[in-house]
Amino acid sequence: MDALAGLLDGPRARGAILLRMVMEPPWSLRIEDHAPLSLLCMTAGEAWISPDAGDPVLLRPGDVAIARGPGSYTTADEITREPTALIGPGGTCHTLRGEPLAQSMYLGVRSWGNDPAGSATMLVGTYQMRGEVSGRLLDALPELLHLPAGSWNCPLMPVLDDEISRDEPGQSVVLDRILDLVLIAVVRAWFSRPDAAAPAWYLAMGDPVVGRALRLLQDDPAHSWTVASLAAKCGVSRAGLARRFNELVGEPPMAYLTGWRLTLAADLLRDTDATVDAVARKVGYSGSFALSAAFKRVRGVSPQEHRGGVVLPEPQQHSP
Known part of the structure; x- marks a missing residue:
């Protein structure tokens, strides 16, 4: 058992929230779901991720980010854009006045956004439960991890992109396992960087x-x-x-x-x-x-x- 397998093979994704977010500017979302971890993969366009603590990063196609909870962050088309919607625990979505947005922004199976033809597309996978085994590894990560497209390579990204909108028996389990594998690939790439501050046990x-x-x-x-x-x-x-x-x-x-x-x-x-x-x-x-x-x-x-x-x-x- 190696370091990553041993520490991620305990509590795995179970009914993770996975969706394809499709947006057309202007847009800005405030994320306060308190989730232990979210994986954000940009497949088209650009998006800013601005954590409450730390510097914002710009995601371009092929880039991936990990937002480590329970801290909150904002994602938007422009870094100064004020949020118009709030994502809460369990993926609930409301306007800042509390008006529900789930139906109005529904774009199909696991697809959500303000425009089905929007120029910005992001795959989002959110773990909803912090497990003790994975927690030991995730605590070694920064609150916002960013890997540019050229610094990592994961052949499962196209698979996740293809599977995320399918609606077949057992699909949630398939997506959970793909998300786990993508997460391992991201963490492995992060720790393999020359300037990585990997934990001692790793x-x-x-x-x-x-x-x-x-x-x-x-x-x-x-x-x-x-x-x-x-x-x-x-x-x-x-x-x-x-x-x-x-x-x-x-x-x-x-x-x-x-x-x-x-x-x-x-x-x-x-x-x-x-x-x-x-x-x-x-x-x-x-x-x-x-x-x-x-x-x-x-x-x-x-x-x-x-x-x-x-x-x-x-x-x-x-x-x-």
Whole structure:
């Protein structure tokens, strides 16, 4: 399991909002949907994306952007254009006075805009739920990521463009999976840039020793790992692995394992009905008491409180 696969293979898109937005100037939309992540792919014309925090970017054909929530942003044909519509949670759309726009701007299956022949076309894919596993990766991204057309290449973009307006059985699942693959391609291209500020664990995946150790921990978190057993699997000394792991990842192997186990547990608690005891054993704890103690110590809430939707404080240093 590599870094991207391991961190994006947990909670995947489930009923993501996908649409083709077709606009003719003048236009400006205020996005306040609080979604954890939106993928914006320009296929024709131009559009400005102006986040509340950070510099605006201009999208041209072939460009892609990731807007990382829950922050808000404005997208428009001109950077100074005042918004005339507001996109809220779940993709709801209203004028600034609260008048609904869903019907008046409906242009067909997963197509929306102010003119079916508009000069600007953007494919938009919005994840509606922040999962704990993907959150670890997405937290390493800026609030607004922009890749110009020439800096990335994804053969799935034409597929997404073709599939987005189809209305066939199971189409939402097909689109969810395509969106996941496009997201992985974008993130991979972003981290591969010469000036990329990739997180330590991502860069460490390329190390022959630490990368193997990380994959072993990610692939089998329930195993009763020790630094000694992990070092033996990697063909190095215990002290050598501990030193190199800490240098490249920024924390000891067992601290990383704790964070990974609790991240997986948090996702299982939210997205399944498994008991706390079953979740504990699945991720490597002896039972519900051991998991609860670790969960409370690192995340500040109990597993039951997390499952019930209690807002989590910032994780402590045990989480990578």
